[in-house]
Amino acid sequence: MTTYTRKTFDEVMIQNYVPADFIPVKGKGSRVWDQQGREYIDFSGGIAVNALGHCPEDIVAVLRRQGETLWHSSNWFTSEPTLALASELVAHTFAERVMFANSGAEANEAALKLARRYAVDHFGYQKSKVISFKQSFHGRTLFTVSVGGQPKYSDGFGPKPGDILHVEFNNLDTVKAVIDDHTCAVIVEPIQGESGVIPAEPEFLQGLRELCDQYSALLIFDEVQTGVGRTGYLYAYQHYGVTPDILTSAKALANGFPISAMLTTDKIAASFKPGVHGTTFGGNPLACAVGAKVVETIARPEFLQGVQQRSVLFKQALRELNGQFGLFCDIRGEGLLIGAELIEKYRGQASHFVKAAAAQGVMILQAGPNVLRFTPALNISEQDIRCGIERLALALAEF
Known part of the structure; x- marks a missing residue:
């Protein structure tokens, strides 16, 4: 039997990732085991997925049940699991219509295309401007990576899609300076995840809602990372009390099985007439069956309350850790999307902390070079939180 190692990755894989030195082979709950049988506490959750x-x-x-029934039938047909998941999302959100795809980037691509098509249908081709925010992240397709506010991800691929502006996050005045009657959409993450776990201020999101209403632009919430219970609410917009026109969801939607969704209203959805947009695998029965069970589970009020309780416990544990080591200048986030920003002395070294944590048997993430990111399972036990924090303390002691 062939043995595959981390070296195999360097030999056969395109080198656009730099994975950890160990290879996970088994996971159960919030614990993972590698090829050597070493155990890890998982505070990464597959990047807010599991x-x-x-x-x-x-x-x-x-x-298993759906895998023995029907995997895929294409969008020439619908399926019962597809309708079940769509019905769950409609029942628990503002949305009246749902479209499924396979990834967060595809959901955002669909949202942006829908916003522009809606503008064309109702106002004409001149209404095409998209306003986004610096340091935002919306995916890796050419359109979504151009809308994202991080040039390091979008530069070097030739001409970018046009009529996209980037302004300062949490600064409503910068939006007011550029929004006009030619604006078709404003897209925003309620919490900027990849750039450092930076929550939006409630007044900022409310202001965006009012400006979009004033200029007949659509407000798009990218909830790829914040959605499906991550913030202690099924979707973060429910915490903020600001309802978008379009919402995108992915990551946790099927607990690791690839799927995403774009949610919107009847009126806006009407601009996606048959043939205007599509996807081969989006909404396939296998992914939707899993997703329907995930949403049913997480949408329960008692489950979401448990997320909020774990958030308090996790943040308190990090603060106690910081009292011991003094490594963080800020601990922030909502629910179990938490960022710990390193003090000036250790800026740029987040990746070193991630490796040190792995060496002590705890899996964490970074959000940019200066922030440690924690996105554990929403149902992680108190015992696993304590155990993981103890292991993290051993890693931090090295610094």
């Missing part, structure tokens, strides 16, 4: 942990039994049961 909301119910690794291999939860009730989700595995759904996967």
Whole structure:
């Protein structure tokens, strides 16, 4: 039997990633084991994806049952699991219509295309401007990476899609300076995840809503990372009390099975007439069956309350850790999307902390070069939180 190692990655894979030195082979709950049988506490959650942990039994049961029934039938047909998941999302959100795709980038691509098509249908081709925010992240397609506010990801691929502006996050005046009757959409993350776990101020999102209404522009919330319970609410817009026109969801939607969704209203959805946009795998029965069970589970009020309780515990543990080591200048975020920003002395070294944590048996993330990011399973046990923090303390002691 062939043995694959980390060296194999360097030999056969395109080198656009730099994975950890160890290879996980098994996961259960919030614990992971590598090829050597070493155990890790998982505070990364597959980058906010494994909301119910690794291999939860009730989700595995759904996967097996649907896997023996119907995997894929294409969008020439619909399926019962597709309709079940769409119905769950409509029942628990502002949305009246849902479209499924396979990734957050595809959901955002669909949202941006829908916004421009809606503008063309109702106002004409001149209404095409998209306003986004510096340091935002919306995906890796050419359109979404251009809308994202990080040139390091969008430069070097030739001409970019036009009529896209980037202004300062949490600064409403910069939006007021550029929004006009030619603006078709404003796209925003309620919490900027990849750039450092930076929550939007409530007044900022409310101001965006009012400006979009004033200029007949659509407000798009990118909830790829914040959605499906991550902030202690099913979607973060419910915490802020600001309702978008279009919302995108992915990551945790099927607990690791690839799927995404774009949610919107009847009126806006009407601009996606048959043939205007599509996807081969989006909404396939296997992904939707898993997603329907995930949403049903996480949408329960008692589950979401548990996320908020764990958030308090996790942040307090990090503050106690910081009292011991004094490494963080800020600990922020909502629910179990938490960022700990390193003090000036250790700026640029987040990746070193991530490696040191792995060496002590705890998996964490970074959000940019200066912020440690924690996105554990939403149902992680108090015991696993304590154990992971103890291991993290050993890693931080090295610094």
